[in-house]
Amino acid sequence: MRDFSQDHRWLSINTATVRKQQGAEVPLARIIEQCAERGIRAISPWRDQVAAAGLERTARQLRSHGMALSGYCRGGFYPAADAAGLRAALDDNRRAIDEAKALNAACLVLVVGSLPGALDEARHGKPHYTDLARARSEVFDGIAASLEYARQVGMPLAMEPLHPMQAADRACINTLEQALDICDALDPGQTGALGVALDVYHVWWDPKLAAQIARAGQARLLAYHVCDWRLPTRDLLSDRAMMGDGVIELRKIRQWVEAAGFAGYAEVEIFSALDWWQRSGAQTLAACMQRYGSVV
Amino acid sequence: MRDFSQDHRWLSINTATVRKQQGAEVPLARIIEQCAERGIRAISPWRDQVAAAGLERTARQLRSHGMALSGYCRGGFYPAADAAGLRAALDDNRRAIDEAKALNAACLVLVVGSLPGALDEARHGKPHYTDLARARSEVFDGIAASLEYARQVGMPLAMEPLHPMQAADRACINTLEQALDICDALDPGQTGALGVALDVYHVWWDPKLAAQIARAGQARLLAYHVCDWRLPTRDLLSDRAMMGDGVIELRKIRQWVEAAGFAGYAEVEIFSALDWWQRSGAQTLAACMQRYGSVV
Numbered sequence: 001m002r003d004f005s006q007d008h009r010w011l012s013i014n015t016a017t018v019r020k021q022q023g024a025e026v027p028l029a030r031i032i033e034q035c036a037e038r039g040i041r042a043i044s045p046w047r048d049q050v051a052a053a054g055l056e057r058t059a060r061q062l063r064s065h066g067m068a069l070s071g072y073c074r075g076g077f078y079p080a081a082d083a084a085g086l087r088a089a090l091d092d093n094r095r096a097i098d099e100a101k102a103l104n105a106a107c108l109v110l111v112v113g114s115l116p117g118a119l120d121e122a123r124h125g126k127p128h129y130t131d132l133a134r135a136r137s138e139v140f141d142g143i144a145a146s147l148e149y150a151r152q153v154g155m156p157l158a159m160e161p162l163h164p165m166q167a168a169d170r171a172c173i174n175t176l177e178q179a180l181d182i183c184d185a186l187d188p189g190q191t192g193a194l195g196v197a198l199d200v201y202h203v204w205w206d207p208k209l210a211a212q213i214a215r216a217g218q219a220r221l222l223a224y225h226v227c228d229w230r231l232p233t234r235d236l237l238s239d240r241a242m243m244g245d246g247v248i249e250l251r252k253i254r255q256w257v258e259a260a261g262f263a264g265y266a267e268v269e270i271f272s273a274l275d276w277w278q279r280s281g282a283q284t285l286a287a288c289m290q291r292y293g294s295v296v
Numbered sequence: 297m298r299d300f301s302q303d304h305r306w307l308s309i310n311t312a313t314v315r316k317q318q319g320a321e322v323p324l325a326r327i328i329e330q331c332a333e334r335g336i337r338a339i340s341p342w343r344d345q346v347a348a349a350g351l352e353r354t355a356r357q358l359r360s361h362g363m364a365l366s367g368y369c370r371g372g373f374y375p376a377a378d379a380a381g382l383r384a385a386l387d388d389n390r391r392a393i394d395e396a397k398a399l400n401a402a403c404l405v406l407v408v409g410s411l412p413g414a415l416d417e418a419r420h421g422k423p424h425y426t427d428l429a430r431a432r433s434e435v436f437d438g439i440a441a442s443l444e445y446a447r448q449v450g451m452p453l454a455m456e457p458l459h460p461m462q463a464a465d466r467a468c469i470n471t472l473e474q475a476l477d478i479c480d481a482l483d484p485g486q487t488g489a490l491g492v493a494l495d496v497y498h499v500w501w502d503p504k505l506a507a508q509i510a511r512a513g514q515a516r517l518l519a520y521h522v523c524d525w526r527l528p529t530r531d532l533l534s535d536r537a538m539m540g541d542g543v544i545e546l547r548k549i550r551q552w553v554e555a556a557g558f559a560g561y562a563e564v565e566i567f568s569a570l571d572w573w574q575r576s577g578a579q580t581l582a583a584c585m586q587r588y589g590s591v592v
Contacts, residue, residue, distance in 0.1 A: 115543060118527055125527035130543045136503070165461040167501035168527055168543045178503045205463035207432070207474045231414055231421035231464055236529055247411060247426045247464045 001251075001258050004266070004293055011292045012042035012070035014225065014269035015049060018284050020277035028053040032061055034281050038289065042068040042265050044223075047096060050103070059103050070265035071158060071197060071223045072096070072105035076171070077113035078142030079135040081128035085116065086138065093146045097155045106264065107158040107222040108150070109197045111171050112139045118169035127168070135172045143194070144186055151193050158197040158222035159183070165236050166202075176203055176212040183220055190219040198257065199225035199269065201240055204248040210256050218261025226250060226296050227270045238273040242287050244295035254296065266296050297547075297554050300562070300589055307588045308338035308366035310521065310565035311345060314580050316573035324349040328357055330577050334585065338364040338561050340519075343392060346399070355399050366561035367454060367493060367519045368392070368401035372467070373409035374438030375431040377424035381412065382434065389442045393451045402560065403454040403518040404446070405493045407467050408435045414465035423464070431468045439490070440482055447489050454493035454518035455479070461532050462498075472499055472508040479516055486515040494553065495521035495565065497536055500544040506552050514557025522546060522592050523566045534569040538583050540591035550592065562592050 004010065015031050028049040035043055050058050062069070075096040080086045100108040114135050115127035129135075143159065150157050161179045162171035173179050179196045187194040198221060203209055213221070228246030233239050243250055254266070268288045270276055276284050300306065311327050324345040331339055346354050358365070371392040376382045396404040410431050411423035425431075439455065446453050457475045458467035469475050475492045483490040494517060499505055509517070524542030529535050539546055550562070564584045566572055572580050 118543070125542070127527070127543060130545055132501070132545065163460060164501040165459065165529070165532070168525060172501075174501055174503065205428070205460040205468075205470055207470065229464060231423070233461070233532055236461070236532065246421070247414070247423060249426055249428065 001255050002263070004296055008039060008289055008292060009041065010265050011040055011289065012044055012265035012267040013040055013285065013288060014044040014073065014267050015046060016073070017268055017270045017276065017288065018281045019046070019049065021279070021281040021284070023278055026281065028058060029061060031281070032058075032065065032067065034285060036065040036067060038285055040285070040289070041066070042070045042267075044069060044071040044073055044109070044267050044269070046073045047099065050099060055099055055102055062103065069103050069105035070267045071107050071109045072100040072103060074109045074111050075146065075157070076110040079113050079116045079138040079172070081116045086142070089113075089142060090145050093142070094149050097146065097150050097153055101153050101155050105155070107156040107195070107197070109223060110143065110157055110159045111162065112143070112159060112173050114170060114172040115168055132167075132172055139172060140182060140185075143182065147186055147194055156192060156222050157194050159195070160197040160199060161202055163202040175206055175208070176216065177208055180212060180216055180220060190217075192219055195220035195222035197223035197225060199227075200248050200250065200253050201225070201227050201229060204229060204253065209253070213256045213260050216260055221257060221260060221262040223267060224254075224257055224262055224264060225267045225269045227268065234274065238271040240270045240272055242270060242276065243268070243291040250296050266292060268292065297551050298559070300592055304335060304585055304588060305337065306561050307336055307585065308340055308561035308563040309336055309581065309584060310340040310369065310563050311342060312369070313564055313566045313572065313584065314577045315342070315345065317575070317577040317580070319574055322577065324354060325357060327577070328361065328363065330581060332361040332363060334581055336581070336585070337362070338366045338563070340365060340367040340369055340405070340563050340565070342369045343395065346395060351395055351398055358399065365399050365401035366563045367403050367405045368396040368399060370405045370407050371442065371453070372406040375409045375412045375434040375468070377412045382438070385409075385438060386441050389438070390445050393442065393446050393449055397449050397451050401451070403452040403491070403493070405519060406439065406442075406453055406455045407458065408439070408455060408469050410466060410468040411464050428463075428468055435468060436478060436481075439478065443482055443490055452488060452518050453490050455491070456493040456495060457498055459498040471502055471504070472512065473504055476508060476512055476516060486513075488515055491516035491518035493519035493521060495523075496544050496546065496549050497521070497523050497525060500525060500549065505549070509552045509556050512556055517553060517556060517558040519563060520550075520553055520558055520560060521563045521565045523564065530570065534567040536566045536568055538566060538572065539564070539587040546592050562588060564588070
């Protein structure tokens with residue numbers, strides 16, 4: 001296993017971790033500067049942040065710092081209420097692929113979506129349909145369509161299996177095994193065009209995790225995300241802990257991932273409305289760097 | 297599939313659903329009366345309620361109403377910080393088996409436990425250990441030991457796979473497949489002594505659900521629990537919805553369960569601190585009966 005205690009070579013910061021600092025939204029350009037100042041060599045930004053900062057301007061800023069993208073957040077959200085919605089999702093994913101390419105990202109992360117309308121507050125918890133098999137089928141077809149374009153462009157797609165507690169509203173791919181089954185169906189040759197973003201937060205509980213990581217291998221492990229599981233967890237989306245402050249066996253999982261051939265970034269992605277998003281960026285980044293070296 | 301619209305023959309009320317009424321704790325004897333008055337033929341009570349009401353007194357009251365127990369809540373919580381803790385858990389499970397027998401329950405439900413100390417508020421989210429494989433091993437050994445005694449007594453044990461969001465603190469058995477693997481290892485003859493309590497809340501998201509229900513078959517399906525998944529879910533433990541108010545495909549899952557041979561009770565178990573526990577028992581039981589007949 002790689003020694004992370006000597007430098008921060010393989011640390012990446014998902015910008016969701018520091019997009020809110022002391023409760024206020026921080027522009028992407030500022031986040032990039034904060035990371036560059038500390039010698040952090042990679043980030044993973046979100047589409048809305050890039051749109052606000054400007055795609056070309058962001059690409060230039062990243063190049064000027066020699067900063068890599070461990071991934072780009074995010075494509076996906078394929079299921080829709082009707083055919084027009086399905087087409088719109090495919091179009092949007094093509095744009096996401098183009099943006100990821102312009103930014104030279106290692107992969108486009110796919111949060112695949114689930115019951116359409118589930119996140120629409122105006123629908124009061126009543127999605128357009130509740131047929132989970134249909135959502136999964138629409139996701140499969142959507143990834144197949146995106147993959148065709150992504151292959152042309154040369155942008156790997158990384159499906160992110162999300163925790164089952166987000167199965168209704170954010171992603172109906174909920175285990176690594178399920179994601180790998182889709183990879184095997186759509187990319188049997190293991191070309192590197194399709195794989196997974198493995199986030200410990202979503203998969204740490206899985207009794208089949210070690211075996212499925214070994215199955216994934218280097219060809220499918222396109223991104224690796226770290227944070228921790230807080231006890232108690234007070235919110236299903238935004239109560240992640242800093243690495244070392246929860247119960248996830250981070251060293252054990254990284255050992256499995258590296259034994260399978262993964263040699264990329266450990267990307268810190270912490271949604272923490274009640275804690276880290278209330279702190280200064282300096283404090284949060286210092287904690288990321290310290291914990292990367294000591295517990296990841 | 298059985299027709300539930302004509303009568304309430306197969307409705308059971310888990311007493312957690314109505315143990316709080318208008319915010320106040322209600323004694324078990326009163327809950328039993330409320331159910332009996334409405335022609336409800338089965339309940340599933342909790343150990344602390346039975347202890348407070350008296351075991352013999354409760355058994356007599358149930359007999360006088362001809363009321364069955366679809367299950368008894370609950371055994372389990374095997375993992376412990378040390379050998380003394382492990383022994384204490386086994387002793388406690390023997391008592392739970394005896395109580396279940398005295399009450400003539402269909403099965404003892406096992407919420408198997410996970411990282412020891414995780415629910416202890418004084419430990420501030422730091423369990424005695426975080427080795428999930430160790431917890432799973434202690435659960436396996438614990439069930440094996442309980443099963444030996446349960447076979448002598450003649451009380452089936454029903455492991456309940458819990459939702460992965462409860463993997464750290466309540467149960468490290470988190471999928472039906474994982475539970476059935478344990479059943480196959482400890483009870484290869486499918487004697488009926490060991491099986492599962494299938495709660496739709498915990499398993500509805502599982503991409504392997506249909507296949508694993510078919511695998512379980514009649515011999516392993518010892519209990520079936522219903523409620524619904526609320527969007528958004530505001531709490532990881534106590535924000536379940538009434539059947540029909542969420543996104544779980546209840547009819548589809550019952551079809552799978554009955555096709556596998558299950559012919560027992562649909563037990564309504566709703567932890568709902570913000571909603572149903574604030575209402576009257578009459579209102580909650582009326583809703584259970586109505587939804588049992590229309591959407592379960």
